[in-house]
Amino acid sequence: MPEQQSKGLIVWFTGLSGSGKTTICNAAFTELMARGIRTEMLDGDAVRKQLSRDLGFSKRDRDENIRRIGFVAEILSRHGVVVLVAAISPYRAVRDELRQSIGNFLEVYMDAPLSVCEERDPKGLYKRARAGEIAGFTGIDDPYEEPLAPEVACNTAQETIIESTGKVVAAVVGFLSQTNDAGTP
């Protein structure tokens, strides 16, 4: 019954809406699963519906939502799961709080210029924010605080999906092999 339990990891994708979080997260998920790595993906929008229907988009509510995602991700990582989280998570302090409290934490900064994200506008949200239909939209009238020392940065305006995904997968595999080596007596 006992399994060989590998150490888990949280891979936290942060960036503007339209920066490519979900796309690269999905691609990395597929690639990691293909390598036999126990992986889970928590998408900010999907988790919001499950855990945070009560929360809005004030700073306080956004931070609470991020902490809830962090809570779930941390439990999963303790059971040896690589947890990919895709959430705008615009505020640096709460991301750093998670990094401190969780430990095995890789921050992946989806570093695409606002102009590119706004042109992509996959959900039509920038258009609505510019039209004043959405208030407090990250990048428009609410801040995005970029990571100061992310483990991975993907400039998705210049890199291909394969390139960005490759960086993330390499970082995860590198982390896991280090951890496993360190665990060998």
Next chain:
Amino acid sequence: MPEQQSKGLIVWFTGLSGSGKTTICNAAFTELMARGIRTEMLDGDAVRKQLSRDLGFSKRDRDENIRRIGFVAEILSRHGVVVLVAAISPYRAVRDELRQSIGNFLEVYMDAPLSVCEERDPKGLYKRARAGEIAGFTGIDDPYEEPLAPEVACNTAQETIIESTGKVVAAVVGFLSQTNDAGTP
């Protein structure tokens, strides 16, 4: 890297405050871990602080809280974890909803009479409820709907902790061995 992934399971302890959920859940956790079974415990009160600080004790809020715990438990169980949940979860409909949607679900009914639970009153809550300081308290002025066909029932007013724990552990081990046998080609 690939691990031998066993199927997970949710073991849902339901019962009045003071019925022994946390006690038996803790004892079963220790025993399952000692057997090398990957186990997690989600205690209703603790999870409430992490995921549901916004929620109160109306039927609607209680059900939402139970659904959030179910969401976390379901993800964990998909990764081969045996998840022990200890939550009053007084309403039958939402428990049955989880059973239907999750699948690998064992319901453990902590079947102790109200009079016994009230005499134990480990948190002093019955006293406060009787004094009118807490409204909507399960068993006093809010209903507890007992399970109609629980996989395990523990009459903690008559059984010892070891007896009740043994029933739960036996049910879990039985479930896992069935599942593993069925998975063998």
